Structure formats: C-alpha cells, structure tokens
Amino acid sequence: MSYRNKSKMKLGTKLILYYLTTTLIFLLIIGFAVNTSVRYFGMSTVEDQLIEQTISSLDYIKQTIYFQSKFPDNITLDLSNEIGKNLSAGNRIIRLYDENLNLISSYIDGIRQSSFETKIMENNIGNAFSGNYTYVSDGDNIYFAAPIILNEKTIGVFEIVYPLNLLNHILSKTTVVLLVAGILFSIFIIILSFYLARITVKPIKKLVYIAHQYAKQNFKHIDIEGPYEIQQLSGSLSKMGQKTQEYVNRQKQFVSNVSHELRTPLTAIKGYSDFLIDEVKGNEDLETAVYHLNNETERLTKMVNELLTLSRLDSEDEYYNMGKFNLTNLVKNVVDSMTMRATLESISLECFVDEKIYIIGDREKFSQVIINVIDNAIKYSLELQIVKISLLKDDNNVILEVKDRGIGIPENELDKIFHRFYRAQNTKSNKGTGLGLAIAKEIVEAHKGSIEIKSEQESGTIVTIILPISKQLLQD
Ligand SMILES: Nc1ncnc2c1ncn2[C@@H]1O[C@H](COP(=O)(O)OP(=O)(O)OP(=O)(O)O)[C@@H](O)[C@H]1O
Ligand SMILES: [Mg+2]
Incomplete structure (x- = not known):
C-alpha cells in the first residue's frame, strides 16, 4: 500500500x-x-x-x-x-x-x-x-x-x-551567560516537549490500535479521552465499528439462515438423484444428465455444509470440544482416507510423521483442517506428482507441513487466499468454493496456532501449520 x-x-x-x-x-x-x-x-x-x-x-x-x-x-x-x-x-x-x-x-x-x-x-x-x-x-x-x-x-x-x-x-560574559541559559532552556524544552508529545500522541496511539482491531473485524466500543477532535474521531470510529458489526452480524445471520434452509431441499434432491441413477441405466443421455445432476448437487451440498461450518465457528454458541489427542494418528488416518482419492487422480501421498505427537484441541475440527489442506494439495497438483505431508515437533511447537509441486498461487493473490470465497485466477478450472482455507485458519487460530502459505506459481505450494505446545502438555 x-x-x-x-x-x-x-x-x-x-x-x-x-x-x-x-x-x-x-x-x-x-x-x-x-x-x-x-x-x-x-x-x-x-x-x-x-x-x-x-x-x-x-x-x-x-x-x-x-x-x-x-x-x-x-x-x-x-x-x-x-x-x-x-x-x-x-x-x-x-x-x-x-x-x-x-x-x-x-x-x-x-x-x-x-x-x-x-x-x-x-x-x-x-x-x-x-x-x-x-x-x-x-x-x-x-x-x-x-x-x-x-x-x-x-x-x-x-x-x-x-x-x-x-x-x-x-560581551564575552554575556555570551557565556546566554549560552548557559540557552542550554538549560533547551534541556527544559526537550523534557517539556517529550511530555507534551506523549500527551498528544497517547490518544492517537489508542485510535491507531482500535483502527487495527477494526481492520481485523474486532469491533470494540471505544471512548477515548483527549482533545475535542480526538473525541470526535473516536466517536465516529466507534459508530462506524458498531454499524459494520451490525452489518457483518446481519450478513452472517443471513448466510447461516440460507444454508440451513437449503440443506433440507438439497438432501431431498440428492435422494431423488441417487434414486434416478438406477432408474436411467441404459439411456446414455439421461445417464449423463443424472450424473451431472448428482455431481452438482454434491458440490452444492459441500458448499452449504462449509458455509454452515463457518457460520457456526463465527457464532459464539459453537464450542470447541477440547481434549488431548494423538495428532500423529489423526494425520495418518486422514492421509489413509484420502489416498484412494489421490490415487484416482494419479497423485501419490507421502507421509513423514514423528511418533506420538499429542496436542490439546478439538480432534474433529482439526481433522477438518488437515482434510482441507491435503484436499487443496491434491486438487491443485498435476498428474503423477507427489504430495508430501510431514509432522514434527520442536521444543515449543508442533509443525505440520503439506507440500505439493502443483500449479502454485500467483504472488499478488497470496494475501487474499484466506479470505472467504476467494479463489486464485489460475484455479478457476478446478471446482471449489474458496472456503476451505478460511475454515482452516479459523480453527487453527482458535487453537492459538498459525497457518502460513508459501507458494510460487507453477512450482508448488507449502502450507505450514504451527501449533504452540500447551503448558499443560509439557507438564504431563
Ligand atoms: N495447494 C495449493 N496450490 C495452489 N493453489 C492453492 C492451494 N491451496 C489453496 N490454493 C488457492 O487458494 C484458494 C482458496 O483455497 P480454499 O481451500 O479456501 O478454496 P478452494 O479449494 O477453492 O475451495 P474449497 O472451499 O472447496 O476448499 C484456492 O481456490 C486456490 O486458488
Ligand atoms: Mg480447498
């Protein structure tokens, strides 16, 4: 910028x-x-x-x-x-x-x-x-x-x-007196200006902090004491925050309601299209039509489910079911369950994991994170390529890395990749809704971890998830 x-x-x-x-x-x-x-x-x-x-x-x-x-x-x-x-x-x-x-x-x-x-x-x-x-x-x-x-x-x-x-x-005496008085006066002014600058800058610093929080969609109410202009600015910022919060809440509520409403008819459509698959066998045209109907219904169902997941993660009544679990096993299980799909796309998965790495977290939700990241690596790799998954641990962190040699992400789009519904220009031919990484980030951050992407177009992508090892685990 x-x-x-x-x-x-x-x-x-x-x-x-x-x-x-x-x-x-x-x-x-x-x-x-x-x-x-x-x-x-x-x-x-x-x-x-x-x-x-x-x-x-x-x-x-x-x-x-x-x-x-x-x-x-x-x-x-x-x-x-x-x-x-x-x-x-x-x-x-x-x-x-x-x-x-x-x-x-x-x-x-x-x-x-x-x-x-x-x-x-x-x-x-x-x-x-x-x-x-x-x-x-x-x-x-x-x-x-x-x-x-x-x-x-x-x-x-x-x-x-x-x-x-x-x-x-x-004259020389006067000059000396003036010089000494000047130095003393300058010291006094330096101290005074430090003090004045601090008083002036303090409320502005608070405003900058609040503005940063707003940029992260954390709309706190603010009431900053200070000169009239600062109070006005803080008042306007606060109002803006309130309005944006209301708008965001309404939007989330809307998405949540719509996805809820869509689930029932989608289940019905899926049921009927499954039923039709058997019914139209022998008629090639109808078979193709029903195949597409079934595929698109699945895609829509996935999207609605992802939207629901996100709106649940957003809402305060979604609790994380925290507990100690074996992450090594979880990664191995997820990789096993996805190997079949990778093989269908002529891609192989290689898994290097340290044994017995435990973390405290929500196992179900974490499995969703791993699925989303490996799913991307498979989806955006080319035939016959290898996706490498590694899990290791140092003194303070657990590090999960998923590395592919696929199509990569254009440099100018890297910072938007975690935004909801964002899909890079070079991935339009692959199916997807642009919600997988947003969900992964939400869950990882709820575990006080971080998720980073390094990527080069046409060379590949590395997704790294870093989780701090909780004190509770270190004591065990
Ligand atoms: N391993 C990867 N290689 C290349 N591009 C990637 C990779 N992972 C993510 N991306 C880019 O990031 C975008 C966002 O990923 P995200 O998983 O959120 O959405 P998606 O895969 O398009 O859809 P879905 O919601 O089904 O996961 C993708 O559309 C793709 O452009
Ligand atoms: Mg994805």
Missing part, C-alpha cells in the same frame, strides 16, 4: 523536532539581539564619554596655547591625569599631534611613553585634522581623534586611545 512508502517518522518524534527547532531559532534570535544591544549600548556609552572628555580637553588645550602660544610640554601629562580620573578603563593613551601631524607627546595613564611604539591610525588622524571628531576601532581599542582649532585654524590633533577590554569582557 502506498502509505508504507511515505514518511516513517513517528508523530511524537516530529512534534519533539518541531518544538526543538522552534526553540533553537528563538534562542538564536534572542542571543543575537542581546549581544547586538549590549555591543551597541556599550559602544554608544564609550562614545559619549569620549566626546565629553574631548570637549573639555580641547577647551583646556586652547586656553593653555592661547596664553603660551605653543604646545607646552606638560599639557599632555595634565590631560592624561585629568582624563584618567574620569575614564574608568585602564591603559588610556592620550596623544597630541602638531599641524604636520607629527606626534608631539604620548602619555599612558599619566606616564610618558618614551618611544612611540603604540599603533597610530594615520588615516583617522588625517581625517580628524581636516574635519570633526572621528574614530575607528581595531577591536581592541577605539581611536578617538579631534582637531585642535584656534582662531579658525587647525593647529593639531588631540587623540584618546581607549581600550575596549572592559566592553569585550562584558
């Missing part, structure tokens, strides 16, 4: 995957948003502080230069000390450049840097000289530069190099 080829993923697994994917996407978005906001607000705070410090520093520089008309030597140190008080992060570098953009002096946290080994962002200094405040960042530091303008003439550049280690530290 086509649904077998579709996804085999269970609903519960799907739900858990959906929950997890949604959570992970949600966590990624939240993580990204928090990280970006922390970076953005951190940077803008740093920027505000730097602008504030730069404005006051520029004022101080201008005043000093105004009075001394050159860059006094200690101006950078003063600024470094002053800014050091106001900016929290350590290792701030304060630098001054002259109008040729040459570095005049550089102080790091109030200490003069004798050699100017610290990185200089020349482009940034150039941009500041020709414009306004400007800054660049290399990830570790932010280089904030501003022009020193006196009497509308730019006479140099003032620069603060501000380390970003504090901000980076906060």
